[in-house]
Amino acid sequence: xxxxxxxxxxxxCFGLFIYKWIIIAAVVMTWVSADPHNQIVRWIGRVTRPxxxxxxxxxxxxxxxxxxYASILVVIFAQIVLPAEIxxxxxxFQGQTDFAGLVLQSGGHLLQGISIxxxxxxxxxxxxxxxxxxxTLVNPSLSNPLVRIIHVLADPLITPVQSYLPRTSTDWSPLxxxxxxxxxxxxxxxxxxxYGSTLSNPVSxxxx
Numbered sequence: 001x002x003x004x005x006x007x008x009x010x011x012x013c014f015g016l017f018i019y020k021w022i023i024i025a026a027v028v029m030t031w032v033s034a035d036p037h038n039q040i041v042r043w044i045g046r047v048t049r050p051x052x053x054x055x056x057x058x059x060x061x062x063x064x065x066x067x068x069y070a071s072i073l074v075v076i077f078a079q080i081v082l083p084a085e086i087x088x089x090x091x092x093f094q095g096q097t098d099f100a101g102l103v104l105q106s107g108g109h110l111l112q113g114i115s116i117x118x119x120x121x122x123x124x125x126x127x128x129x130x131x132x133x134x135x136t137l138v139n140p141s142l143s144n145p146l147v148r149i150i151h152v153l154a155d156p157l158i159t160p161v162q163s164y165l166p167r168t169s170t171d172w173s174p175l176x177x178x179x180x181x182x183x184x185x186x187x188x189x190x191x192x193x194x195y196g197s198t199l200s201n202p203v204s205x206x207x208x
Contacts, residue, residue: 001093002090002093002094005086005087005089005090005093006087006090008086009083009084009086009087009090009206010083012079012082012083012086012206013079013082013083013206016075016078016079016082016206017079017206019047019075020072020075020076020079022044022047022048023048023051023068023071023072023075024072025044026044026045026047026048026052026068027068027069027072029041029044030068031146031149048071051071051074051075052067052068052071053067054071055067055068055070055071055074056070065152065153066153069121069124073117073120073121076113076116076117076120077113077114077116077117079206079207080109080112080113080116080117080205080206080207081109081110081112081113081205083205083206084105084109084112084200084203084204084205084206085106085109087203088102088105088106088109088200088203089102091105091202091203104199105199105200105201105203107196107199108195108196108197108198108199108200108201108203109196109200109203109205110196111192111193111195111196111199112193112196112197112200112205113205114192114196115189115190115192115193115196116193116207118185118189119185119189119190119193122181122182122184122185122189123181123185125157125177125181126178126181126182128150128153128154128157129154129157129158129174129175129177129178129181130174130178131150131154132150132151132153132154132158132174133171133174133175133178135147135150136171136174154174157174157177158171158173158174158177161173161176161177161180
């Protein structure tokens, strides 16, 4: 049974890794207007759409555009937590840890999962904001689909910051938001993830 649980942990990690990249492929296809009649495109849509819809139904209306990216974060969280939980159970069944240790390790897995998901979200937001700041310098047409997507993603991130900044010829709100997100990631989220890793020891998380 012990070998089976270890195999199950590895298979779960790999399966979620593959599914994560299928979702990423589906997101990319929305950028390039893929042929909806293509069999591969249709299969990817059938596989990924249920999770997109599930995330969209649980998000605020103004954040619905992030549902595809939220589904990626959900899979990343599952990829981190589920295999680690299986490995912790394996150690418990082998008698290498007691129930209290199992609970601590489970808490550590959850903290690591949450911290990595939040950091992934923050760095994605940073990427969007930097891209939007560069685009505002060249003033591209919103008719371009990629520009329109970046605008839709960046707008809810910079609007709250814009109300606190003075009006200038250059909109500095994207860079201010980038700085805020980076400070939150480095000073709050990273220490939480590190603390989670100490609780999870000796179980390592699946991060590829």
